[in-house]
Amino acid sequence: MSTTAVLDGPKRKVWGGGNEPLNASYGKLMMWFFLLSDAFTFSALLVAYGMIRFTYPGYAGPAEDFVGSNEYWPVPELVFDAFPFLHGVHIPLGFVGLMTFILILSSVTMVLAVEAGHRNDKDAVVKWMLWTVVGGFAFLGCQAWEWNHFIHGTDTGSTFRFLIDGDWVSQTVKGANLSVNEYGPAAFAQLFFFITGFHGFHVFSGVAFNFLIFYQAAVGKLEQRGHYEMVEKVGLYWHFVDLVWVFVFTFFYLI
Amino acid sequence: MDSFDNQHKTLEVIPANKEKIQKIWKIALILLVVTLVEFVFAFTMERGLLLYSIFIGLTLVKAAYIVMEFMHLKEESKALFWSIVIPLLFVVWLVIALLNEGGAISIYR
Numbered sequence: 202m203s204t205t206a207v208l209d210g211p212k213r214k215v216w217g218g219g220n221e222p223l224n225a226s227y228g229k230l231m232m233w234f235f236l237l238s239d240a241f242t243f244s245a246l247l248v249a250y251g252m253i254r255f256t257y258p259g260y261a262g263p264a265e266d267f268v269g270s271n272e273y274w275p276v277p278e279l280v281f282d283a284f285p286f287l288h289g290v291h292i293p294l295g296f297v298g299l300m301t302f303i304l305i306l307s308s309v310t311m312v313l314a315v316e317a318g319h320r321n322d323k324d325a326v327v328k329w330m331l332w333t334v335v336g337g338f339a340f341l342g343c344q345a346w347e348w349n350h351f352i353h354g355t356d357t358g359s360t361f362r363f364l365i366d367g368d369w370v371s372q373t374v375k376g377a378n379l380s381v382n383e384y385g386p387a388a389f390a391q392l393f394f395f396i397t398g399f400h401g402f403h404v405f406s407g408v409a410f411n412f413l414i415f416y417q418a419a420v421g422k423l424e425q426r427g428h429y430e431m432v433e434k435v436g437l438y439w440h441f442v443d444l445v446w447v448f449v450f451t452f453f454y455l456i
Numbered sequence: 457m458d459s460f461d462n463q464h465k466t467l468e469v470i471p472a473n474k475e476k477i478q479k480i481w482k483i484a485l486i487l488l489v490v491t492l493v494e495f496v497f498a499f500t501m502e503r504g505l506l507l508y509s510i511f512i513g514l515t516l517v518k519a520a521y522i523v524m525e526f527m528h529l530k531e532e533s534k535a536l537f538w539s540i541v542i543p544l545l546f547v548v549w550l551v552i553a554l555l556n557e558g559g560a561i562s563i564y565r
Contacts, residue, residue, distance in 0.1 A: 223532070223539070233536065237544075240547075249554070251551065255558030256558045305487050305488060308526060309481070312525075313480060316476060316477065316480065317472075320469060320470040321468060322472070323469075440526045447518045448519070450491075451494070451511050455494060456508050
């Protein structure tokens with residue numbers, strides 16, 4: 202006693218209507234194409250980072266003598282070496298490693314939510330979506346700390362030479378903003394703010410979507426709809442955010 | 457009538473497939489191990505083209521696991537698969553062209 206029309210009968214032609222292009226639902230297909238365009242946006246940003254970096258000489262001296270200068274590009278592992286509650290301790294890339302760990306784990310909880318959705322298991326969907334939201338917030342919190350530290354800088358700062366009205370003037374620079382930063386050329390901080398900020402904005406909107414779907418699953422709205430495809434769609438977006446971080450991590454922090 | 461029925465619709469829960477869930481955790485472990493390997497290389501190797509190539513290679517491995525396994529792209533139809541993967545090849549040219557350009561600018565700076 203089905204209440205929906207049964208579309209059996211003779212096989213329809215390709216252009217007869219009712220077909221799903223590429224065997225994917227409309228929402229999933231559009232999500233994939235959106236993600237493709239977003240991938241181009243992030244590629245453009247990261248390639249711009251690479252290009253601007255190549256216009257400056259890299260820091261060539263021994264690591265322990267590294268000081269920031271606006272004449273060469275800094276070594277990221279010597280810039281990002283701070284860890285919360287461990288002031289003054291040199292832990293290169295420790296904090297960003299933790300952030301990577303958090304984001305990968307929240308990606309895993311997302312796959313588990315999608316898997317539970319396939320099985321119509323409401324309780325498991327709700328549980329794993331909640332963990333994914335928690336992971337997203339944890340990542341955003343880490344990023345807030347990272348930005349805060351980057352903006353306020355180290356205790357000593359760096360001494361830069363600037364050409365002002367034809368004279369070389371030495372100035373101590375502390376922290377970072379869009380016009381000057383103690384780590385390297387102005388473009389270094391500009392790119393840091395723009396790329397990690399754009400990624401962070403994606404994480405933020407991802408957390409918002411995830412929370413919405415968590416809520417809809419929890420109140421039984423998706424159960425009423427008869428399927429959990431929305432979990433799959435926000436899942437695609439969330440994994441993409443993780444994917445972008447993998448590239449940001451490599452090109453911004455490692456290389 | 458239809459909406460009334462929907463109010464009371466409950467979906468049948470299919471029991472979890474242990475193997476499938478174990479596979480998800482296994483891939484998570486691979487991603488974490490690859491990241492740890494990147495860290496080891498970052499602190500033991502000299503900076504240079506070889507190290508950068510290793511980093512990019514490992515990044516692509518991680519990206520492939522995320523896209524194929526977590527996003528299930530390999531289970532989509534072949535046409536969808538290629539319509540996502542092929543356009544990304546344009547990025548390769550963008551990288552070659554712009555990195556070259558950056559190097560050229562540094563000479564004139």
